[in-house]
Amino acid sequence: FVRRFPTLRALARASRAEVLKAWQGMGYYARARRLHRAARHLVDARGGQWPRTAEDLERLPGVGPYIARAVAAQAFGEPVVALEANGLRVAARWTGERGRIDRPEVRTRLAATLAGEMIGQPPGRFAEAVMELGETVCTPRAPRCPACPVGRYCRLRTEGLDPGRIPARRPRSRRPTHRGSIVALIRQGRYLLQRRPMDGLLGGLWEFPGGHRKGRERPEATARRELREETGLLAGPLQHLGSIRHSYSHFSVELDLFRGPPKPLDVPTPPGRRWLTLSEARRLPLPRATEKAFQRLEDRASPGSGSRPGRGHASPPGATGVPARRSPRRRTPS
Ligand code: SF4
CATH class of the missing domain: 1.10.1670.10 (Helix-hairpin-Helix base-excision DNA repair enzymes (C-terminal))
Structure with missing residues (x-):
């Protein structure tokens, strides 16, 4: 630095x-x-x-x-x-x-x-x-x-005091684990990424849509709900690529990673989001858990959207973007 x-x-x-x-x-x-x-x-x-x-x-x-x-x-x-x-x-x-x-x-x-x-x-x-x-x-x-x-x-x-007792400290609390799902939405070899709000945890870093699991919700249901709430988009068939674990300073995350195309495929790009190949996305600032998700996507490369990564267009012809129902919000960092 x-x-x-x-x-x-x-x-x-x-x-x-x-x-x-x-x-x-x-x-x-x-x-x-x-x-x-x-x-x-x-x-x-x-x-x-x-x-x-x-x-x-x-x-x-x-x-x-x-x-x-x-x-x-x-x-x-x-x-x-x-x-x-x-x-x-x-x-x-x-x-x-x-x-x-x-x-x-x-x-x-x-x-x-x-x-x-x-x-x-x-x-x-x-x-x-x-x-x-x-x-x-x-x-x-x-x-x-x-x-x-x-x-x-x-x-x-x-005075022969015990160094194990001095200095006295507040007892440490256990680091909580937040569980959630993230969606690697893929179209023509490019993934949809969004930037976290500037203020707050991991502010300004880019990641996949996703967030916390609610109650007894299934991981795929969380993925679809979070995608819809954050971007206004729906997903087609989703492939589960396992979970990503990462520990931050005060908590850990365990995120189920799903990959699949948007539905319909030619949906306009939500404002503030970008369709990027993994190598393009790696030039942006990324949280560590998102880097791990990228690695998992490469390890489990599959035709997915029907085209090879890195060969597609950023947006379909004529796409000008539609208002997202919600902008990226504070949530489980990925
Ligand atoms: S090492 Fe620390 S505890 Fe030991 S004599 Fe020095 S200041 Fe005291």
Whole structure:
């Protein structure tokens, strides 16, 4: 990503699709969109100049307290403490903190303690040192206390506390699995793809129509209903190509993949959708689950629509598009 956009201006000049494509596979797509917005704001409103304080940095799109403080300390030498996961762990153990580190008041307390220790130190180097200590010595499961350069002053070590209990965290909830169906609607070797809404999960990425299963609905019924609701189109005979599984950061998806032609075959293209060969579609930003669906389609290649992939026309002659009953909406990402 950094090779592709080596400067602020290069990132600001890029289209959103280019940014999302370069980010593809790294997850957390909202970060790419916010980075892009921030770059444009910095170039358009500030002549390409960075704010130099944590307070001003935090006004940029997508910049929260941690990033603002880390950049202010490390790039501009502002004496502020930035605590990420490693730093929080070190600070909690060092002070014997029993409170949960996801609580704001605990974080504030830990940051204030470290700020007291930082006086007279270069802020950037201090921040790096704390992070590195957490990465290399004060590790989550087995801290190497005898090798620790600050062990003599550490309450966890001097009081014999349990590193498995400090830092305290909120119990983890199980990652839910969302089940649904997706439809690879094929006509003359091209598949119908649509773009997810810009704001929200996987915003701006392209995928097949589809969505969540309702109650005891059969997978094919879900596929047909979602296709109709999202695009206004009906499908002819559908072939089931198995299910696609993918885990995102906070949930997993299990999607039944169906392939088949639209009914009638020469239906106009719904607004905002495109008929594309798989190789054309691969130039667009895609969610990982959609990439997996593409692979499945290639593995299970069949005549399907009666023509070879990549040899058809984008739309039948005369097709001008009809209003879709619904635009792509927030739903199970594919
Ligand atoms: S002494 Fe052990 S627990 Fe304390 S900061 Fe060092 S590595 Fe972490």
